[in-house]
Amino acid sequence: MPLENTTFDQAHHTGSYPDAAAMVAALMPEQPVYCVRPHVLRGTARRFVDAFPGSVLYAVKCNAEPMFLDALHAGGIRHFDTASLPEISAVAERLPDASCYFMHPVKQRGAIRAAYDDHGVRHFVVDHPDELAKIMTETGYSRDVVIIVRLATARGAAVYDLGGKFGASPRQAAELLETAHGAGYRVGLSFHVGSQCMTPGSYTAALRLAAHVVELARVPLSVVDIGGGFPVAYVGLTPPPLDDYLEAIAAGLSQIDLPGDHEVWCEPGRALVAAGASLVVRVELRKDNFLYINDGVYGSLSDLKYAGLRFPMRVLRPEGSRVEVLADDFGDFSLFGPTCDPVDVMEGPYRLAADVREGDYIEIGQAGAYTIELRTDFNGFYPDRFVEVEDDAFLPSDEMEPCQRLSQAAE
Numbered sequence: 001m002p003l004e005n006t007t008f009d010q011a012h013h014t015g016s017y018p019d020a021a022a023m024v025a026a027l028m029p030e031q032p033v034y035c036v037r038p039h040v041l042r043g044t045a046r047r048f049v050d051a052f053p054g055s056v057l058y059a060v061k062c063n064a065e066p067m068f069l070d071a072l073h074a075g076g077i078r079h080f081d082t083a084s085l086p087e088i089s090a091v092a093e094r095l096p097d098a099s100c101y102f103m104h105p106v107k108q109r110g111a112i113r114a115a116y117d118d119h120g121v122r123h124f125v126v127d128h129p130d131e132l133a134k135i136m137t138e139t140g141y142s143r144d145v146v147i148i149v150r151l152a153t154a155r156g157a158a159v160y161d162l163g164g165k166f167g168a169s170p171r172q173a174a175e176l177l178e179t180a181h182g183a184g185y186r187v188g189l190s191f192h193v194g195s196q197c198m199t200p201g202s203y204t205a206a207l208r209l210a211a212h213v214v215e216l217a218r219v220p221l222s223v224v225d226i227g228g229g230f231p232v233a234y235v236g237l238t239p240p241p242l243d244d245y246l247e248a249i250a251a252g253l254s255q256i257d258l259p260g261d262h263e264v265w266c267e268p269g270r271a272l273v274a275a276g277a278s279l280v281v282r283v284e285l286r287k288d289n290f291l292y293i294n295d296g297v298y299g300s301l302s303d304l305k306y307a308g309l310r311f312p313m314r315v316l317r318p319e320g321s322r323v324e325v326l327a328d329d330f331g332d333f334s335l336f337g338p339t340c341d342p343v344d345v346m347e348g349p350y351r352l353a354a355d356v357r358e359g360d361y362i363e364i365g366q367a368g369a370y371t372i373e374l375r376t377d378f379n380g381f382y383p384d385r386f387v388e389v390e391d392d393a394f395l396p397s398d399e400m401e402p403c404q405r406l407s408q409a410a411e
């Protein structure tokens with residue numbers, strides 16, 4: 001069983017510090033360092049589990065690092081949305097009392113067999129009749145399997161659209177439900193409104209579509225899975241409170257004709273782990289307002305470029321044996337990652353201390369989601385050092401708005 005105070009047992013975990021500045025003072029690290037806040041992860045998980053009227057499945061793809069899994073488990077998460085056999089194995093080995101759900105709509109046959117036979121997985125997602133047939137064959141036609149049909153939904157106001165690649169149309173979804181139910185399986189419906197979804201009404205709209213599918217299919221749903229997509233704050237992007245989402249979900253669910261014993265699930269990733277880590281990078285060179293740093297698009301920071309998300313940032317400056325946090329006199333900067341590829345650029349404006357220079361460190365907040373998990377070792381750069389820190393999550397604040405945007409707002 002994991003301990004309440006997460007233990008850091010891997011070789012790349014190198015200690016515990018009051019905050020990122022103390023870590024820099026102690027280590028003066030040449031490589032990027034993830035500063036993990038297990039207490040923040042535990043608290044976020046606990047609040048989400050307490051607030052959501054159903055089961056909370058953590059979307060492991062967002063961050064599968066063992067210390068994150070441990071902390072979420074300590075915060076009350078017992079269900080895990082997994083998309084591959086390695087994810088299922090990672091959860092099963094670490095957290096023997098957890099349940100995994102195979103939520104990728106396209107699965108390898110061997111992975112279905114191993115999930116069912118070796119890991120006791122009983123819930124599988126489909127969005128096509130051939131995938132349903134595959135699951136039936138590979139699980140030996142066992143009727144203890146629950147088939148969850150993934151419905152495509154409109155993108156709405158999400159930063160990432162997840163509807164283009166997966167999801168059945170309402171008619172196809174109804175047919176899949178009928179076929180699976182007719183074959184003797186319990187069935188459910190799922191969807192994903194898109195990641196970092198800024199409008200609670202997107203869930204109501206998706207559930208309205210689900211209600212339409214239920215009318216077409218006329219089969220009892222055992223599960224309604226409203227997916228992930230719950231947003232977190234980035235600079236210039238403040239989402240509505242969680243309560244607004246829960247109200248919108250309740251309004252949507254009330255429109256569906258559901259049997260008394262149905263379950264409601266959600267699959268959050270970003271909302272559970274983003275605030276649980278910051279990343280400390282080092283400035284290797286400054287050219288005007290361009291900073292060359294030691295992590296980038298091929299490492300932890302692809303969301304800066306491809307999603308245009310503005311993560312909170314602050315400069316940590318070593319001065320003798322102390323490290324100062326530079327918190328005023330800002331300028332706007334763009335960032336280059338460490339690889340030789342010109343794609344490895346994160347265009348700003350990022351608001352940082354105007355005199356930032358080589359040897360300074362930059363702490364980047366909200367770095368627990370879709371960062372560590374997306375690393376590559378391209379060009380030999382692979383951030384892999386973790387420490388634990390004890391301070392509050394590093395979140396965006398008004399001063400982080402780019403100067404340009406601030407002055408426009410003042411006009």
Ligand SMILES: Cc1ncc(COP(=O)(O)O)c(C=O)c1O
Pocket residue numbers: 059061062081103162192194195196227228229230267268269270271
């Ligand atoms: C099926 C599924 N569920 C849940 C998630 C987690 O989404 P989010 O991090 O936006 O909550 C994803 C993300 O890609 C997903 O594909």
